[in-house]
Amino acid sequence: MKAKNQRLVLALLALVALVGAVLLGMSALKDQASYFYSPSDAVRDHVELGRTVRLGGMVEKGSLRREPDGVTIDFRVTDGAATVTARYTGIVPDLFREGSGVVAEGRFTAPGRFAADTILAKHDENYKPPELAGNGMHETGSLKR
Amino acid sequence: MHIFANPVRFLQLARPLTGWCGWIGAVLVVAGLGAGLFLTPPDYLQGETVRIMYLHVPSAWLGMAGWGGIAVASIMELVWRHPLAGIAARAVALPGAVFTGICLATGSIWGRPTWGTWWEWDGRLTSMLVLLFVYIAYIALAEAEADRGGQGRIAAIFGIVGVVNLPIIHFSVLWWRTLHQGESIGITGSSIAGSILWPLPVALVGFTLLFVSIVLMRMRAMLARQKVEARLRRMGTEP
Known part of the structure; x- marks a missing residue:
C-alpha cells in the first residue's frame, strides 16, 4: 500500500x-442533555419535590387564570399524556399564551403541582404572516422533541 | 484538485473569482437584507423580530460550513499533502469564527423578546458556542504552529477532530428537547410561509459568495506573504 x-x-x-x-x-x-422535563417525564422519573427543574410543554387551552393580585397566574402544562398545574408570579414573555409552548423553571410543590420562578416562551418552527394565521390563535400541532 | 498544487494556476483563477464573488455576493446580500427589512410581512407571533432571521440563518450556515471546509482541507493536507490545503483551512478560520459570532449575537438579540432570555444553556445554543471556542482554539493553534516552523499537521488534526461538533449542532434540536425551535426548513419542505421565506435564500447565497471572496482574498494574501518570506530568505536576510 x-x-x-x-x-x-x-x-x-x-x-x-x-x-x-x-x-x-x-x-x-x-436524557441528561434534555433541556426540560415534559409532564410525562416528571411522572415517570419521579422528580422529587423541591428540586429545581425545568418543565416544558404546551399551555393548555382555556387553563390560564389570573389571580386577583394581577401578577400571579395559574395554567396547566400538558404534553398530551400528562398535565401539571403551574403557578407563576411576575411578568411573562410576549409569546407566552394558551396553546403555545412554554418552559418553566421552578420546582414541584406537590405531585402535579409546579411553582415556577422563571417563564420562557418556546417558539416553534412555523413562521407565517398575520393574514395566514387564521383567527390569530397560535396553534402548535405537537411538542417536538 | 491537483491542478491547483501549482499556486500560479490557482492564482490565475482566484484573482478574477475574488472580484466576481465579492460583488455579486454584496449585491445579493443588499437585496436579500433589504427585502427582508422592507418587503416581507412581519410574523404573526414574533412580529418584526422575525427579520433578524435573514442575518442569523446565513451566519449559522457559514459558521458551520466554514468548519466543514476546514475539515475537508485538513484531510487533503494530511493525506495528499496538498500545498494549498493548509492555507485554505487557515484562511477560512477567521471569517468562520466571525460568522459564528454574528450567529450567536443575533440569536441572543432575537431570544430576548421571543423567549424572554438572552441566553440559555440548551443544546443548540451551547453547541454553537462550543463551535466559536473551537474556531478560536484552531486559530491560536495554527498561529503557534506556524511561529515554530511546523508544517501545520497538528492544526490539521485538530481541524478533523473539530468536525464532530457539526452533527451535534445540527441534530441538537432533534435529539434533545431544546429551547431553540426545531428545523423550519427540511428536505420535505419549509414551515416558513413563502412570503416571509423568499429573501432568505437570496441572502444565503449572497453571504456565501461574500464568504468565498473573503477566503480567496486571505489565501492570496497568505501566498503573497510566503513568497516575500521566501525571497527574503534567499537574499540572506531572515524576515
Whole structure:
C-alpha cells in the first residue's frame, strides 16, 4: 500500500471512530442533555419535590387564570399524556399564551403541582404572516422533541 | 484538485473569482437584507423580530460550513499533502469564527423578546458556542504552529477532530428537547410561509459568495506573504 493510501485509510478510520464515539455519547446523554422535563417525564422519573427543574410543554387551552393580585397566574402544562398545574408570579414573555409552548423553571410543590420562578416562551418552527394565521390563535400541532 | 498544487494556476483563477464573488455576493446580500427589512410581512407571533432571521440563518450556515471546509482541507493536507490545503483551512478560520459570532449575537438579540432570555444553556445554543471556542482554539493553534516552523499537521488534526461538533449542532434540536425551535426548513419542505421565506435564500447565497471572496482574498494574501518570506530568505536576510 502506498504511503498516501495508508494515510487516507488512517484518516478515514479516525473520522469513523470519532463520529461513532460522539454518537454513542450523544445517545447516552439523551436524557441528561434534555433541556426540560415534559409532564410525562416528571411522572415517570419521579422528580422529587423541591428540586429545581425545568418543565416544558404546551399551555393548555382555556387553563390560564389570573389571580386577583394581577401578577400571579395559574395554567396547566400538558404534553398530551400528562398535565401539571403551574403557578407563576411576575411578568411573562410576549409569546407566552394558551396553546403555545412554554418552559418553566421552578420546582414541584406537590405531585402535579409546579411553582415556577422563571417563564420562557418556546417558539416553534412555523413562521407565517398575520393574514395566514387564521383567527390569530397560535396553534402548535405537537411538542417536538 | 491537483491542478491547483501549482499556486500560479490557482492564482490565475482566484484573482478574477475574488472580484466576481465579492460583488455579486454584496449585491445579493443588499437585496436579500433589504427585502427582508422592507418587503416581507412581519410574523404573526414574533412580529418584526422575525427579520433578524435573514442575518442569523446565513451566519449559522457559514459558521458551520466554514468548519466543514476546514475539515475537508485538513484531510487533503494530511493525506495528499496538498500545498494549498493548509492555507485554505487557515484562511477560512477567521471569517468562520466571525460568522459564528454574528450567529450567536443575533440569536441572543432575537431570544430576548421571543423567549424572554438572552441566553440559555440548551443544546443548540451551547453547541454553537462550543463551535466559536473551537474556531478560536484552531486559530491560536495554527498561529503557534506556524511561529515554530511546523508544517501545520497538528492544526490539521485538530481541524478533523473539530468536525464532530457539526452533527451535534445540527441534530441538537432533534435529539434533545431544546429551547431553540426545531428545523423550519427540511428536505420535505419549509414551515416558513413563502412570503416571509423568499429573501432568505437570496441572502444565503449572497453571504456565501461574500464568504468565498473573503477566503480567496486571505489565501492570496497568505501566498503573497510566503513568497516575500521566501525571497527574503534567499537574499540572506531572515524576515
